[in-house]
Amino acid sequence: MSTYNPPTLQQLALDALLRNDAIDSFDLDHLPTMLFPPLFLEAFNGRHTEILKAMVAAWPFSYLPLGPLLKTNDVEMLQAVLDGIDILLTQTVLPRKLQVLDLRVVHQDFWDAWAEKEDSVCSADVLIKKQVPDYNLGYPLRQCFQVVTNLALFFSLNKHQTCLLQWAQERKDSLQLCCxxxxxxxxxxxxxxxxxxxxxxxxxxxxxxxxxxxxxxxxxxxxxxxxxxxxxxxxxxxxxxxxxxxxxxxxxxxxxxxxxxxxxxxxxxxxxxxxxxxxxxxxxxxxxxxxxxxxxxxxxxxxxxxxxxxxxxxxxxxxxxxxxxxxxxxxxxxxxxxxxxxxxxxxxxxxxxxxxxxxxxxxxxxxxxxxxxxxxxxxxxxxxxxxxxxxxxxxxxxxxxxxxxxxxxxxxxxxxxxxxxxxxxxxxxxxxxxxxxxxxxxxxxxxxxxxxxxxxxxxxxxxxxxxxxxxxxxxxxxxxx
Missing domain, CATH: 3.80.10.10 (Ribonuclease Inhibitor)
Structure with a gap:
C-alpha cells in the first residue's frame, strides 16, 4: 500500500512564489528570513534567473556561500547572481545586509540545513542565529563589498573565470576581490x-x-x-x-x-x-x-x-x-x-x-x-x-x-x-x-x-x-x- 506524503506548508509557499519567473520586491520585503535560503535553493536549481537576481539584492544575511551550488561551469547562474550584486550596489540604503559573496566550495552545511537533510551538521535555527558561517580573513579589509574565491589558472581562463573577471574589472572601485x-x-x-x-x-x-x-x-x-x-x-x-x-x-x-x-x-x-x-x-x-x-x-x-x-x-x-x-x-x-x-x-x-x-x-x-x-x-x-x-x-x-x-x-x-x-x-x-x-x-x-x-x-x-x-x-x- 503506497503512502501519500502531502507537501508541507513551506513547500506550498515556495511553489507559489516560484510559479512566475519574476518576483515582486514587495514579496521579498515581507518574506520571513527563514524562507530565503530554501527559496534561493529552489530558484537556483530551477534556473529562475530573474528571481535569483531579486533575492541576491534582498538577501537578509551578511554572507552568501554560493560556491557549493556552482559545482558545474554554469556561467548563466553565476551571471544571474552577479546581476543581483549590481542591483545591491546601486541601492542607496546603507548599511547593506549582504557584504560577502563567497565563491569557494565551503560551508555546504549552510545549504544542507535549510534543505533539511538528515545528515546536516547544523540546524536551520542555529544558522538563523549565527547568520554568517565562520569566516575571517585575519586582517582588516576595506569597507566595501567583498567577493571571495579560489582560482585555478590552468593554461587559459575558463568561461566561469572570464565572466567573473570581466564583471569585477568594470566595478573595481566598489568591490574587493579576495583570492x-x-x-x-x-x-x-x-x-x-x-x-x-x-x-x-x-x-x-x-x-x-x-x-x-x-x-x-x-x-x-x-x-x-x-x-x-x-x-x-x-x-x-x-x-x-x-x-x-x-x-x-x-x-x-x-x-x-x-x-x-x-x-x-x-x-x-x-x-x-x-x-x-x-x-x-x-x-x-x-x-x-x-x-x-x-x-x-x-x-x-x-x-x-x-x-x-x-x-x-x-x-x-x-x-x-x-x-x-x-x-x-x-x-x-x-x-x-x-x-x-x-x-x-x-x-x-x-x-x-x-x-x-x-x-x-x-x-x-x-x-x-x-x-x-x-x-x-x-x-x-x-x-x-x-x-x-x-x-x-x-x-x-x-x-x-x-x-x-x-x-x-x-x-x-x-x-x-x-x-x-x-x-x-x-x-x-x-x-x-x-x-x-x-x-x-x-x-x-x-x-x-x-x-x-x-x-x-x-x-x-x-x-x-x-x-x-x-x-x-x-x-x-x-x-x-
Missing part, C-alpha cells in the same frame, strides 16, 4: 599580471605554481611573491628545466637568489613544498637565510642538495620547529647525512612525520641517522620506501622504531635480500623476511598500520606489499622466481 587559494599551471604571464591587478596578492594564503619556464617565470613572479604577506602555504613545481646558451649555472644561481630574497617578506609562511632541480647548485643558502617565520612543513622533491645546502638547512633556526619533513627523489652524497642527522636532532622534539622516499639511501647512510631517530618521540608517521637497506640494518631501524609509541603509520622498503640477481622479487623470501621484521616490532608494541613494500614493478607499476599477508603484483605472480 585565498591560487593554483597556476603554465598560464600566460601577461594574464597573470592582469589577475594580480584585480586580486591583490596580499590576500593569498595558499599558492601552487607549476611551470616549465623556470627562469622566465621566477624572474617575472618574484615581485608578486614579495607582496603575499599573508601566504601560509607555497608549492613550487617544475615540470622540466632546459638549459640554453644563456641559462648557465651562474644564471640559475642569480635568478634563484633574487627569487628567494622575496621570502624575507613572507612573515606568515608555515608550509613550503619545492619540486625541481633549479633548487640545486647550492641555491638553498639564500632561501634559508631569508625565512622569517618558523616552518611547520618542509617538502623537497627531486632537488639536488649539496653538502653546503644541508649545512645551511641544519643551521637554520626557522626549521627547528618542523612537524613534517619530506624528501622524495633527493640524492644525498655520503657526507650530507651528518648534516641531516644534525637537523633531525634539532627537530626531534617537534617532528611528527618523517618521509625519506626514493632517495636510494644505503646501509651506511641510514646508520648515521639511527642514533637520532630513536629520540624523535613525537613521530606518528614514517616512510622509507624505495631505499636500499639490507636485512640486518633494516632490523636495526625497526629496533629504533619499536620504542616510538606514537607511531601509527609505518612504511618500510623490502630489504635487498628479497630480490634475485635480475632484480625480481623472490616471493617466499619476501614473505619470510617481512614476517621476521614485523615480529621485531610486535615484541615491543602493537603496530596500527604497517607496510613492507618492494619497488614498483617496471611493467604494471604496482608494488609487492606485506601487511600481515603477502600481496604480489600481477606481473611478478606470472613471472615467478
Amino acid at each position: 585565498l587559494k591560487m593554483k597556476i599551471c603554465d598560464f600566460p604571464l601577461e594574464i597573470i599580471r592582469e589577475v594580480f591587478n584585480m586580486f591583490q596578492p596580499k590576500y593569498i594564503e595558499e599558492l601552487e605554481i607549476n611551470t616549465n619556464q623556470v627562469m622566465y617565470f621566477l624572474s617575472f613572479f618574484g615581485h608578486f611573491l614579495g607582496e603575499m604577506r599573508n601566504l601560509l602555504k607555497f608549492h613550487l613545481h617544475q615540470t622540466h628545466f632546459n638549459f640554453s646558451l644563456m641559462n648557465t649555472v651562474k644564471d640559475v644561481k642569480m635568478c634563484a637568489a633574487q627569487f628567494f630574497s622575496q621570502f624575507s617578506k613572507l612573515n606568515h609562511l608555515q608550509h613550503l613544498y619545492v619540486n625541481g632541480a633549479h633548487f640545486s647548485y647550492d641555491n638553498m643558502k639564500e632561501l634559508f637565510r631569508c625565512l622569517k617565520n618558523p616552518l611547520e612543513s618542509l617538502s623537497m622533491v627531486f632537488c639536488h642538495l649539496s653538502v653546503s645546502d644541508l649545512k645551511h638547512m641544519s643551521e637554520c633556526q626557522r626549521l627547528y620547529q618542523l612537524k613534517h619533513l619530506h624528501f622524495y627523489g633527493v640524492l644525498f652524497s655520503e657526507s650530507c647525512f651528518k648534516r641531516l642527522q644534525i637537523l633531525l636532532e634539532n627537530i626531534s622534539e617537534t617532528l611528527q612525520t618523517l618521509q625519506i622516499e626514493n632517495c636510494r639511501m644505503t646501509d651506511s647512510q641510514l646508520k648515521v641517522l639511527l642514533p637520532t631517530l630513536i629520540h624523535c618521540s613525537q613521530l606518528t608517521l614514517v616512510n622509507f620506501y624505495d631505499n636500499d637497506f639490507s636485512t640486518p640494518v633494516l632490523k636495526d631501524l625497526l629496533q629504533c622504531m619499536a620504542n616510538l609509541s606514537k607511531l601509527t603509520v609505518e612504511r618500510y622498503p623490502a630489504p635487498l635480500e628479497c630480490y634475485n640477481d635480475m632484480g625480481n622479487v623472490v616471493a617466499e623470501r619476501f614473505s619470510q623476511v617481512c614476517r621476521e621484521l614485523k615480529d621485531i616490532l610486535m615484541a615491543k608494541r602493537q603496530h596500527k598500520t604497517l607496510f613492507f613494500a618492494t619497488v614498483p614493478c617496471t611493467h604494471c607499476w604496482m608494488r609487492c606489499v606485506y601487511d600481515m599477508k603477502t600481496r604480489l603484483c600481477h606481473c611478478w605472480q606470472e613471472r615467478g622466481d
